[in-house]
Amino acid sequence: MYVLKKSLGQHFLRDENISRKIVASLRETLPAEGARLLEVGPGAGALTKYLIEIEGIDFKAVELDDEKVTYLLKTWPALAGRIIHQSILDMDRPFEGAFTVIGNFPYNISTQILFKMLEWKDLLLSMTGMFQKEVAQRVAAGPGSKVYGVLSVLIQAFFTVEYLFEVHEQCFQPPPKVKSAVIRLVPRAEHPPYRDERSFFLLVKTAFNQRRKTLRNAVKPLFEPAELEDPIFNKRAEQLSIDDFARLTCKMR
Secondary structure (H helix, E strand, C coil): CCCCCHHHCCCEECCHHHHHHHHHHHHCCCCCCCEEEEEECCCCCCCHHHHCCCCCEEEEEECCCHHHHHHHHHHCHHHCCCEECCCCCCCCCCCCCCEEEEEECCHHHHHHHHHHHHHCCCCEEEEEEEEEHHHHHHHHCCCCCCCCCHHHHHHHHHEEEEEEEEECHHHEECCCCCCEEEEEEEECCCCCCCCCHHHHHHHHHHHHHCCCCCHHHHCHHHCCCCHHHCHHHHCCHHHCCHHHHHHHHCCCC
């Protein structure tokens, strides 16, 4: 047996149809051979039991909770040597080569996990995962949306975001107080035409840090006064496309 821990944001998926649907979505993106797969937060094994049945994959799972690690190893002995017992946020890349990520992600660190995916972007073949619905919507949002922000721009600069389906609260034990949604990230063939990655990240974060202000006032320290005369600076951050942000990096100090 195991105990649910609110401190770790644990809500375990109990609907087998949803588990199978998530795994089916993952399999659409797995390489035909030599696939390396990392599951984040296997918990009680709702996805794990299906993932370990996939033939020909190098499978690992990262789990922080001692009790869940013990439960998983006892229930599925085949997981011996495949569980990384630490936080996803602290771990190094799990494989030498390119890999795929799947998870029913802990909601209390889901945004941080997405930034971890950005750290691994050069090796990530795809990520399929369940998030709080509001977070999934933010990741997938386009310019002009009220939820379009730093996460939207930085993730979409490097990945195509597919909003796959939503999951009802009653599919979990205990039912969370929020709705959930499954999204998939697939790497873009090319990143936007920015000057360099550091400038791009800095501009996006600075612009949205004061999103109610015009861009001119929000990012003033990053540009020479003459550059700020461009009409694009009359807009607010949420009105700019990813390519707009990328192009502006070429005009930064």
